[in-house]
Amino acid sequence: MxxxxxxxxxxxxxxxxxxxxxxxxxxxxxxxxxxxxxxxxxxxxxxxxxxxxxxxxxxxxxxxxxxxxxxxxxxxxxxxxxxxxxxxxxxxxxxxxxxxxxxxxxxxxxxxxxxxxxxxxxxxxxxxxxxxxxxxxxxxxxxxxxxxxxxxxxxxxKVTAISGSGPGYVFQIIESYIAAAEKLGFKPDEARALVLQTILGATEMANRSDEAISALRESVTSKNGTTEAGLNALNANGALDTLMRETTDAAYKRAIELQ
Ligand SMILES: NC(=O)c1ccc[n+]([C@@H]2O[C@H](COP(=O)([O-])OP(=O)(O)OC[C@H]3O[C@@H](n4cnc5c(N)ncnc54)[C@H](OP(=O)(O)O)[C@@H]3O)[C@@H](O)[C@H]2O)c1
Missing domain, CATH: 3.40.50.720 (NAD(P)-binding Rossmann-like Domain)
Incomplete structure (x- = not known):
């Protein structure tokens, strides 16, 4: 062509x-x-x-x-x-x-x-x-x-609200995750490397798997273990679910306003 x-x-x-x-x-x-x-x-x-x-x-x-x-x-x-x-x-x-x-x-x-x-x-x-x-x-x-x-x-x-703006959400999550790692005492370059490799590894595992994402999460979460303790704080009473819904709803609303 x-x-x-x-x-x-x-x-x-x-x-x-x-x-x-x-x-x-x-x-x-x-x-x-x-x-x-x-x-x-x-x-x-x-x-x-x-x-x-x-x-x-x-x-x-x-x-x-x-x-x-x-x-x-x-x-x-x-x-x-x-x-x-x-x-x-x-x-x-x-x-x-x-x-x-x-x-x-x-x-x-x-x-x-x-x-x-x-x-x-x-x-x-x-x-x-x-x-x-x-x-x-x-x-x-x-x-x-x-x-x-x-x-x-x-x-x-809706695609704009999910994947178009999505890299921005992910960069924000990465920033917060790195800041938390630094708060625990890691140097900035160590915190960045640990967080990025964790996100890359988990994403690639999900990409290569046919299992539900919830099943993958459960597979790394043992009863009364560290992951469970972290997850209980991360999504207490569905707070993270609500936040993600509000995030994508706000972007969708803005995409409509911009037409
Ligand atoms: N960047 C993203 O992440 C992204 C994601 C999805 C969609 N988009 C869409 O992609 C489009 C381009 O975005 P971009 O980020 O690539 O913008 P950009 O880097 O500013 O590219 C636009 C290009 O058009 C040139 N231009 C200006 N006037 C022109 C004319 N009269 N005729 C031909 N070319 C002209 C600009 O030259 P000058 O610099 O000299 O003005 C510039 O090189 C936008 O409509 C945006 O909505 C972007």
């Missing part, structure tokens, strides 16, 4: 670098910052450099607040029947339709670990997308982690 990416900053650039290794598509980027990209990518600062070329796919990777000003100029850059893919958070399909008319469109919500090929991405396609176009977008997102189709834009807002 002949693919055009509009804007190629942190997220667009991270994905494109992986796609260059993992796919045979041909890529063109328009970005005034002229980012340093693999040689096979054509990089231009401005749309006028393209001389009217048209593309099978246009990927919108600029900030959401710029889309209304920038995207109308690209209306004629999409091949008849071509697909538009947006990674912009919170910019709804109906707003794309106002600018581009009725075109096949996929909204994707990646998260930051896509930078290292471990992203979790939600995808939602409008009804004009062919199964071939959906498969192409899915393959691109699988190249930067795992891709999950959802059946409504509302579900994409």
């Amino acid at each position: 002949n693919i055009l990416m509009i804007g190629c900053g942190k997220m667009g650039g991270a994905m494109l670098r992986r796609w260059c290794d993992a796919s045979n598509h041909s890529f063109t980027v328009i970005d005034p910052a002229k980012p340093d990209l693999p040689q096979k990518v054509r990089v231009e600062a401005d749309l006028s450099e393209l001389g009217g070329e048209i593309f099978d796919m246009i990927i919108v990777a600029i900030k959401p607040q710029m889309i209304e000003a920038v995207l109308p100029d690209y209306k004629n850059s999409l091949k008849n029947g071509g697909v538009v893919v947006s990674i912009a958070a919170g910019f709804a399909l109906r707003n794309f339709s106002k600018i581009l008319g009725d075109v096949p469109l996929v909204r994707v919500m990646p998260n930051l670990p896509a930078l290292i090929g471990l992203g979790a991405t939600g995808l939602y396609a409008n009804t004009l997308c062919s199964s071939g176009q959906k498969k192409t977008v899915e393959d691109l997102m699988e190249a930067v982690g795992r891709a999950f189709w959802v059946s409504s834009e509302d579900e994409l807002d």
